[in-house]
Amino acid sequence: MARPIFEGSGVAVVTPFTSTGVDYAKLEKLVEFHIKNKSDAIIICGSTGEASTMPDEEHISVIKACVDAVAGRVPVIAGTGSNDTNHGIHLSQEAVKAGADALLVVTPYYNKCTPEGLFRHYKAIADNSDAPIVLYNVPSRTNVNISPDVLYRLADIENIVAIKECNLGQVPEILSKCGDRFDFYSGEDGLAVPLASLGGKGVISVVANILPEFMSTMMHAYLDGDTKKARDMQVEIIPMVKAMFCEVNPIPVKEAMNILGMGVGPCRLPLCEMSSKNHDYVADVLSKYDTSAVKAFFG
Template sequence: MTTKGEAFAGLSVALTTPITNGEVDYDKFGEQIEFQIAAGTNCLCPVGTTGESPTLSHEVHERVIAFVVEKAAGRIKVMPGTGSNSTAEALRLTKFAERVGADAALQVAPYYNKPTQKGFYEHFRVLAEECGIPQCIYNIPGRTAKNMEPETIIRLAELENIKLVKEATGSLDQASQIIAATNLTVLSGDDSLTLPLMAVGAHGVVSVVGNLVPGDMLQLIAAVNEGDFARAREWHYKLFALCRDMLGLATNPIPVKSAMQLVGRDSGEMLLPMTPLEPHEVDVLRKTLTAYGLL
């Protein structure tokens, strides 16, 4: 079935933001973008949770969006995080992203203030009606403290500019309900759930481990799309330890930043209150990376 956001199906990578001495390292950032383009990644998602958006100033947030769009230069899609728990703030960031040439906007559900289902609907309705680029709803109740119920998302799918959902509830039932009732393009918000979600009709993933191994995530996605579930399971289990460590060792993006440092592609520096892995956690991660063949 054709879906509204099918141009964004496949692998989107939730980019880390390289930091050196407390500032964004744009030279290193450019290298990361080129790495993803060379790998065949479908879409870049800067300034999401993995990109440390909660600790970047609004000025730097906008600068990063403009930088990634400029570096991508039309060679790869760009879907930056522009969400907020303030509708006015999300609208301002999204209009900025649209103005500088982003292809879509990733909109995390309003967090902390815990809106009602009506509040969720009205928030996303404003963004859909007042912005011209496709909107990807990002439902992650583990971080926002409130689930957007399937009925709300199904209602939002009636709006022309709501085209995608990043599904990070961990509920196969919720994802199935959305897929069955809408023509939204559904992307997994959890690397380790890419295969099961695609098996019920999702269309790809917004990936954290894709910062390290985009080619392998692309192989998993291709195997599912080709109906080769035996090969897809092989890739799922090969990737599983990496996915486990990215989610289990500490809060995202701490483990992936540490992994990028260990493989020599990032300083590992983060902005407070995010702090590095403890030494024993680094040892676990190093063993996983070595077993995978990355070290």
């Protein structure tokens, strides 16, 4: 696959659950909603998709169901990260067999590996898969940061082509070391346009679960040179971003989707329902945005 994997807004899609398992019919409907409403890529089985609570068989089944529903219309990027390198290799190979176009691989967590261990972890996964790999750097969740020095070394690996960066303060240093050897995607909805100003190709978005066309339009406005429109839209979306992260993701976004009638079900333990106070806060914020596309599609 040629770089970039996508430009614009890739939705970090939630996984719809029932009390007994994955709601595959609803997953297919979510995919159709996102394609109809201009999401530029589907990111499946990431942190927003609660992959950490899925056994391997279910994890790969969800990827396969998403790939089948997308049917080649936009890229599918599958989360395959693990803090066990061999497990990460296994998930990556199975995701490719399931048809994923690219892999999103989060840093190992809990183990607290050294920079050398981090480099070897990613190299091992890349060496055992031909698929394009998007590194996922989210120190707030993993307590591990991919430093610019490690990224400089990883840039020599042919199929490591991009990074979803949530530690945006280090992006200028990464650019000074790596130049254009990586494509950047913002992992923060509230800073998507600022990262684009540094050469970012887009955002991997939580908010796009609710406002996919808004997020895509915002990013393409910047990429097409309408910086004022993009800036104004970035400012406009900030209250929604704050609401979607008032508790641990994906609790608020699933709550919002259920309020809007999208019927994505609960989160899995150890995530649980949000407080009644935050439920009311999310509902109030939702009322201030145009969610007519959701209502039209989901009834």
